[in-house]
Amino acid sequence: MIYKAVCIPGDGIGPEITAATLSILRAADAPVEFEEHPAGVGALEKGLAVLPDSTLEAITRYKLALKGPCSTPVGGGFTSVNVGLRKRLNLFAALRPVRSLKGVKTRFEDVDLIVIRENTEGLYSGLEHEVVPGVVASLKVATEAACGRIALWAFRFATHRKRRKITVFHKANIMKLSDGVFRKNAQQVHRENYPNIDLDDMIIDAGCMRLVQDPSRFDILLMENLYGDVVSDLCAGMVGGLGVTPGANYGDHGAVFEAVHGSAPDIAGQGLANPLALLMSAEMMLHYLADQHEDKRADQCADRIRAAYEGALENGEKTRDLGGELSTEQFAQAVMARL
Numbered sequence: 001m002i003y004k005a006v007c008i009p010g011d012g013i014g015p016e017i018t019a020a021t022l023s024i025l026r027a028a029d030a031p032v033e034f035e036e037h038p039a040g041v042g043a044l045e046k047g048l049a050v051l052p053d054s055t056l057e058a059i060t061r062y063k064l065a066l067k068g069p070c071s072t073p074v075g076g077g078f079t080s081v082n083v084g085l086r087k088r089l090n091l092f093a094a095l096r097p098v099r100s101l102k103g104v105k106t107r108f109e110d111v112d113l114i115v116i117r118e119n120t121e122g123l124y125s126g127l128e129h130e131v132v133p134g135v136v137a138s139l140k141v142a143t144e145a146a147c148g149r150i151a152l153w154a155f156r157f158a159t160h161r162k163r164r165k166i167t168v169f170h171k172a173n174i175m176k177l178s179d180g181v182f183r184k185n186a187q188q189v190h191r192e193n194y195p196n197i198d199l200d201d202m203i204i205d206a207g208c209m210r211l212v213q214d215p216s217r218f219d220i221l222l223m224e225n226l227y228g229d230v231v232s233d234l235c236a237g238m239v240g241g242l243g244v245t246p247g248a249n250y251g252d253h254g255a256v257f258e259a260v261h262g263s264a265p266d267i268a269g270q271g272l273a274n275p276l277a278l279l280m281s282a283e284m285m286l287h288y289l290a291d292q293h294e295d296k297r298a299d300q301c302a303d304r305i306r307a308a309y310e311g312a313l314e315n316g317e318k319t320r321d322l323g324g325e326l327s328t329e330q331f332a333q334a335v336m337a338r339l
């Protein structure tokens with residue numbers, strides 16, 4: 001069985017890291033066939049919308065996409081491709097695993113955290129207006145439906161992956177209603193359905209301090225949209241930066257896999273980008289396919305890829321962001337040589 005998926009190369013470093021990732025997937029005999037579709041500035045340059053309907057239709061058809069980072073033009077009224085995709089496809093859960101990698105030295109050892117972020121509401125609802133000249137307001141939206149849905153998803157995920165604890169980060173001491181609803185739903189799902197998994201909660205500022213003091217006290221972190229965006233980058237910094245942090249966005253009808261980082265225009269086109277975060281996102285895609293279709297081959301392929309890049313890193317074969325000397329393509333070659 002070969003699964004079909006959309007591939008969006010994206011902007012900036014997107015095409016370079018996508019090419020590297022696809023060549024590694026091919027070398028690993030991954031059971032996925034990709035159909036390329038545009039989004040972002042690349043789509044605009046072709047005279048299309050920043051998120052073309054044809055791209056959305058293809059993802060809806062295959063229910064699966066691997067996405068490179070897309071730049072959002074500042075000004076001009078464009079909504080972010082990512083926010084648009086998440087909303088249009090109702091990809092309500094973002095998953096960002098953060099783990100230490102052998103061969104990547106950081107201040108922290110044995111980090112193994114998962115950030116689960118509600119992807120559709122909060123301050124990213126995009127509801128902003130000018131109340132009177134000089135005064136603007138941004139609406140933070142929290143619905144029982146979305147808070148309950150992400151809480152249920154997080155506990156199901158924790159059970160499936162045999163994780164022990166969920167910690168909710170919030171600011172319910174100040175935003176008593178919105179963050180209050182978020183925390184209350186997590187507590188309710190815990191009480192009613194998953195009492196066997198530990199749940200605690202922490203005010204986010206204190207939580208961030210504890211996180212950098214001792215990440216080992218955390219397991220799964222659950223939070224609303226904006227907090228999840230910020231905290232996942234903080235966690236990325238603990239294990240080597242944005243070049244090694246993968247991500248996935250899940251909905252009821254499909255999933256989009258993408259690195260946490262953006263299009264990095266400062267290093268685009270120079271062979272300096274680390275393709276690992278996108279490759280690790282593709283690894284997550286293979287595990288997702290294995291789960292969805294009970295297909296062990298996809299799991300085995302993901303494991304082969306992981307062993308290959310871990311081997312390369314341990315041998316000092318790294319891109320510059322990790323202190324190595326390899327270009328994007330040379331790193332891809334080093335991984336493929338181990339497959």
Ligand code: NAI
Pocket residue numbers: 013017068069070071072073082242243258259260261262263264265266267272273274275277321
């Ligand atoms: P960024 O993540 O693109 O870059 C931040 C820093 O990390 C830069 O110094 C960059 O060189 C470095 N970096 C990022 N990925 C790297 C990689 N794979 N290898 C080595 N170094 C890497 O964030 P920034 O600069 O704030 O955003 C640039 C553009 O990306 C913006 O237009 C933004 O809207 C877009 N963006 C897109 C995202 C997506 O499509 N998922 C996510 C975040 C930002």
